[in-house]
Amino acid sequence: MSRQFQYQDDVLIEKSFNWKQMGRLFDYLKPYKGAVTRVVFVMLVFGMLTRLAVPYLISLAIDKVIDPDGGSGSMGYLSIVFGVMAAMYGLRWWAQNYTIRHTNDIGQHVIYDLRSALFKHVQTLSFRFFDKRPAGSVLVRITNDVNALQELLSNGVVNSVIDIAQLAGIVVILLVLQPKLALAVMITVPLLILVSSSLRKRTRMAWQTVRIKQSRINSHLNEAIQGMRVTQAFAQEKENQRFFENLNGSSIRSWNLASSLNQLFGPVIEVTSAVGTLILLLYGTHLIQQDELTVGVLVAFITYVSNFWEPINRLGQMYSQLLISMSSAERIFEYMDEKPIVAEKEDAKPMPDVRGRVQFDHVVFGYDPDRLALKDVSFDIKPGMTVALVGHTGSGKSTIVNLLCRFYDVTSGRVLIDGMDVRDATLDSLRRQIGIVMQDTFIFSGSIRDNIRYGRPDATNAEVEAAARSVRAHEFIVKLPDGYDTQVQERGTALSMGQRQLLSFARALLADPRILIMDEATASIDTETEVRIQEALGTLLEHRTSFIVAHRLSTIRHADLILVLDHGVIVDRGTHDELMRRPGHYRNLIEAQYRFLSA
Ligand SMILES: Nc1ncnc2c1ncn2[C@@H]1O[C@H](COP(=O)(O)OP(=O)(O)OP(=O)(O)O)[C@@H](O)[C@H]1O
Structure with a gap:
C-alpha cells in the first residue's frame, strides 16, 4: 500500500x-x-x-x-x-x-x-x-x-x-x-x-x-x-x-x-x-x-x-x-492570533515558595471533550511524600502530571498546591516549583555543564558539580573527553540511556524544586547502572513531594503511596504491602509483570 x-x-x-x-x-x-x-x-x-x-x-x-x-x-x-x-x-x-x-x-x-x-x-x-x-x-x-x-x-x-x-x-x-x-x-x-x-x-x-x-x-x-x-x-x-x-x-x-x-x-x-x-x-x-x-x-x-x-x-x-x-x-x-488555552488570569499571583502539599479535588478532564481521560479523581498528598502512579497504558498517569504542571486546564474540579488553585498562580511561579524528569531526557546542544544548568542558569560550576556528584553522574562525566565541557546534542549518541537519566537527575536536583515529577524510563539498563540510578533517585526524592509514573518494582515498593489508575479512575490506593495483601488491580498488575519478567 x-x-x-x-x-x-x-x-x-x-x-x-x-x-x-x-x-x-x-x-x-x-x-x-x-x-x-x-x-x-x-x-x-x-x-x-x-x-x-x-x-x-x-x-x-x-x-x-x-x-x-x-x-x-x-x-x-x-x-x-x-x-x-x-x-x-x-x-x-x-x-x-x-x-x-x-x-x-x-x-x-x-x-x-x-x-x-x-x-x-x-x-x-x-x-x-x-x-x-x-x-x-x-x-x-x-x-x-x-x-x-x-x-x-x-x-x-x-x-x-x-x-x-x-x-x-x-x-x-x-x-x-x-x-x-x-x-x-x-x-x-x-x-x-x-x-x-x-x-x-x-x-x-x-x-x-x-x-x-x-x-x-x-x-x-x-x-x-x-x-x-x-x-x-x-x-x-x-x-x-x-x-x-x-x-x-x-x-x-x-x-x-x-x-x-x-x-x-x-x-x-x-x-x-x-x-x-x-x-x-x-x-x-x-x-x-x-x-x-x-x-x-x-x-x-x-x-x-x-x-x-x-x-x-x-x-x-x-x-x-x-x-x-x-x-x-x-x-x-x-x-x-492563537490564544494559549492555558492562559494566566489577569489577577494571577505568584505562588509563594511551597512546602509541597498537592491535592486533586474531584478532577475531571478530557483532551477531547467527549472522551474523558480522568473521571472524578481526588487525592491529598502531604509534603515530602513519594507517590507512585501505576496503571495500564492509557489509564491516565501522564494526564495527572500534565494537570499538575498546568499544561492543560481541568474540565471541572481543582488542582491545589499548598491550598492554592494552580489556575490562580502565575505560570512561571507555578512551574518553578515543579521539576520534571522525563522518560527520554532531552539533551540540548551545548556542554554537559550547560545541560545540567538548564533549569538554573545562574548556578556556579561548583554547584553543577555538587549536583552531579549527589546523583552519581560525576564519575561518568569526568571520564568523557572534555569532562563537564564535553559537547553533546539531542541526537548525539555519545550518552547511553542510563547516563542521560543521571544527567536529568542532576539537572532536576540543581533546580531544587519542591515538587518533582518523574516519568521513569522503561528501557532496560544493566544492573550496575540500575543500582546507581536507584541510589541517585533516593537522593533526588529526599525532602520533596514526588510523583513517579513508575515502571520498576523497586521504585514502586519504596513509594509512600501508590495510586492505581484504570480508565481515568483511581481504583485503588495504599502502600505496596497493603495493596499486595488484597486481590485487585494492583496485585494483578504486579503479578502480570512478574510473570512477564520471569518468563
Ligand atoms: N495529547 C493528547 N491528545 C488527545 N488524547 C490524549 C493525549 N494524550 C493522552 N491522550 C489520551 O488520554 C488517555 C490517558 O492518557 P495518558 O497519557 O494519561 O495515559 P498513561 O497512563 O500515561 O499511558 P502510558 O503509560 O502509555 O504513558 C488515553 O486514552 C490517551 O489516548
Whole structure:
C-alpha cells in the first residue's frame, strides 16, 4: 500500500485581499518610519528627478544644438547640457547605492522583529497547540513564511512609492510637453491593465501553490530526518525516497507553471509598448509636420514612454508579490492570533515558595471533550511524600502530571498546591516549583555543564558539580573527553540511556524544586547502572513531594503511596504491602509483570 501520510496544514488561500492583515504587517515598519522616509526622500529627489530630467536634457541638446531653429548650434551649450547630465548620472548612482544599502537594512530589522515576536508567542502556546501540528510546519512558518515577507517589507514598499511617483511624474511631463500625443499614447494603458489583471490572478494562485509544495517538502524533511532511525530500522528508505521524489517533482512542476505564467508578462508589456511606440511615431511625425512638435521633444517622448512601462511592470510584479506575501502573512498571523488555552488570569499571583502539599479535588478532564481521560479523581498528598502512579497504558498517569504542571486546564474540579488553585498562580511561579524528569531526557546542544544548568542558569560550576556528584553522574562525566565541557546534542549518541537519566537527575536536583515529577524510563539498563540510578533517585526524592509514573518494582515498593489508575479512575490506593495483601488491580498488575519478567 502506498504511503498515506499527508501534510494538511497548508491550503490554497483563494480569499479576497485582506487589507486588515496588510495593515498589521505594515505596523512592523512603524519603528523604522524615519529610515523609510529618508530612503524614499533620497530616491525621489536624487533618483527619480535625475531620471526624469535626462530625456528633457537630451531634447534640449537636439533642438538647441543639433537642430537649432534658424542658426548653428552652440557647442558651449552642449557641454553645459552634458555636464548637467553627468552630474545627474552621478547623483543617481549615489542615490541607488544609498537605497539598496538602507532598504536591505530595514528589511532585515523588520524580519528580525517579526520572527522574534512569532517565536515569543509560539513559546507561550499550550501543549494542545503542539499536539495538533507537526513540528516541521511550525518551523516552516517561523523560517520560510517570515523570510517570504522580506522582499515586500524592504524593497517592495520603497520601490512602489518611487515607481508610483515616477509614473505620475512621467504622465505630468508628457501632458505638459504635448498633451495630444500624451493622451494618444496612454490609450494602451487600459488594454494592458485588462490583459495583465487576468494573468496576475492565475499567477498569484500558481505562486501560492509553489509555496505550499515547498512547505510540504520542509515538513516532510523535518519528519524524515527525525524519524530516520525508524525508517532505517524498518528498511523503508526506498518508499521514503519515492514519497520524497513525488513531493519534490510536484514542487518543480508547480514552479515551472508559475514561472512560465510570470514570463508571459514580459511579452504582454512588450506588445503594449510596441503599440504605444507605433502610435507615438505615426502621430508624432504627423504633429512634427503640423509644427506642433519638435524632433527633440519626440525623442524625449520616446524615452519617457519607454521609462513609463518599466514602473508599470514593476508595480504589477509588486502586486503579485504582495498577494503571495499576504498568504505568508496570513499564516503568520494565524499563529499570532492563537490564544494559549492555558492562559494566566489577569489577577494571577505568584505562588509563594511551597512546602509541597498537592491535592486533586474531584478532577475531571478530557483532551477531547467527549472522551474523558480522568473521571472524578481526588487525592491529598502531604509534603515530602513519594507517590507512585501505576496503571495500564492509557489509564491516565501522564494526564495527572500534565494537570499538575498546568499544561492543560481541568474540565471541572481543582488542582491545589499548598491550598492554592494552580489556575490562580502565575505560570512561571507555578512551574518553578515543579521539576520534571522525563522518560527520554532531552539533551540540548551545548556542554554537559550547560545541560545540567538548564533549569538554573545562574548556578556556579561548583554547584553543577555538587549536583552531579549527589546523583552519581560525576564519575561518568569526568571520564568523557572534555569532562563537564564535553559537547553533546539531542541526537548525539555519545550518552547511553542510563547516563542521560543521571544527567536529568542532576539537572532536576540543581533546580531544587519542591515538587518533582518523574516519568521513569522503561528501557532496560544493566544492573550496575540500575543500582546507581536507584541510589541517585533516593537522593533526588529526599525532602520533596514526588510523583513517579513508575515502571520498576523497586521504585514502586519504596513509594509512600501508590495510586492505581484504570480508565481515568483511581481504583485503588495504599502502600505496596497493603495493596499486595488484597486481590485487585494492583496485585494483578504486579503479578502480570512478574510473570512477564520471569518468563
Ligand atoms: N495529547 C493528547 N491528545 C488527545 N488524547 C490524549 C493525549 N494524550 C493522552 N491522550 C489520551 O488520554 C488517555 C490517558 O492518557 P495518558 O497519557 O494519561 O495515559 P498513561 O497512563 O500515561 O499511558 P502510558 O503509560 O502509555 O504513558 C488515553 O486514552 C490517551 O489516548
